[in-house]
Amino acid sequence: MFLIPDPVVRFFHRMASPPHFYAFTERLMPWLVVIFLLLTAAGLYGGLYLAPADYQQGDSYRIIYIHVPSAWMSLFIYVVMAVSGAIGLVWRIKLAEIVAISSAPVGASFTFIALVTGSLWGKPMWGTWWVWDARLTSELILLFLYLGVIGLYGAIDDKRTASRAVAILALVGVVNIPIIHYSVEWWNTLHQGPTVTKMDKPSIHVSMLIPLLLMAVAFKFYYLIAMLQRARTELLLRERNAQWVKVMISESK
């Protein structure tokens, strides 16, 4: 603990308290929305208007600005879900459990979007909607893992128990993440290799790369917004008998 500055520790301790979290995210939300809208506008303008057409794929490559950030988010959210689930499992922090389960539907949506946009992109480029190649298959399995998490959470009535079950399942499913990430390098398949996250220079032109990264950051903010909204609702639902919720509701009337 001595490595982390005191104000940071205090911030996290206060965030673990439900009323404080609820009030803080309420104030945070407009800022997140503004940043998200600005980033998305800039990213889409750069990607759809400023960036040149691809010399091979023409304009149809522009779906990359949705496809690639969604695919990144699908992995990123799973890791966030597993890590916060583990935190909830070890330290029994209620908010970590809520963050974990609130992430699952958002992550499932991003995985679905990545699959659908990839399929739409694959039709003109590869001539087929779907191939059973390593990356597509592993992404599909990721979607099933998300659905398993959501289904298991819904099947268990006691939500504290359900959170622990979901955390265990999410941690077991983490083995799939490196498989998806490296699938295009390990197996030489139809899906192209990575072009951005390479150690040396990215093999994508800067005028295309900047909008892509803008969109990636914008999607991160969208995830924060969607996840926090879900978390706030879930928190109210779980704490509906707590004093602070009753006071808040009676004051808002």
Place this chain on the structure above:
Amino acid sequence: MSLSRAFFAVIRRDLVLALRRRSEIANPLLFFILVITLFPLGIGAQPHLLQAIAPGIIWVSALLAAMLSLDSLFRSDFDDGSLEQILLSPHPTSVLVLAKIIAHWLVTGLPLLVVAPLLAVFLGMPNHALGILLLTLLLGTPVLSLIGAIGVALTVGLRRGGMILSLLVLPLYVPVLIFAGNAVQMAGSGLPVDAQINILISILLMALVLAPLPVASALKMSIN
């Protein structure tokens, strides 16, 4: 009682119980045979087609049979309370749970190995691939029991855990299916399969070491 004695006592108890209720052994086996006989009826008895998809048929059927048998792993112990006794014992839960999984595999996984060559011949699989088929089943079915145990442990407390169990377990079975099916396919064409076998061995070892831990914590969660 020492840990190793407790370990073997759990295995022996589960084996005795299974022998007294033989349907637990027979059901997955019959299911396995029935599913495989459905394929030639469903897609037509063309020898070349059957031969080409035989490894996939056998492995998918083994997967389904393994999943169907999972429910018996903790169900009766959960109902009569002996699962709580295992959790209360001074020995580490994960080790005792591993004993239960091994006993379960001996009862439901091992019989599949005995009938698989016969069914492979039915489907017209070349003889030189039979050895590899048996090897992949020997390495793969314990992984199915180990991974499946995680899913059962998570859902044993639920009244209707059956549907959700398949959603939890089948995605995690996919790597085994891919490498095992691929190995048998390659062996049928006379190609070397060392790489796939090595990967299956590593999956088995990792599952043996790692799977009992989430099973133990999931059981504690299901019981509480």
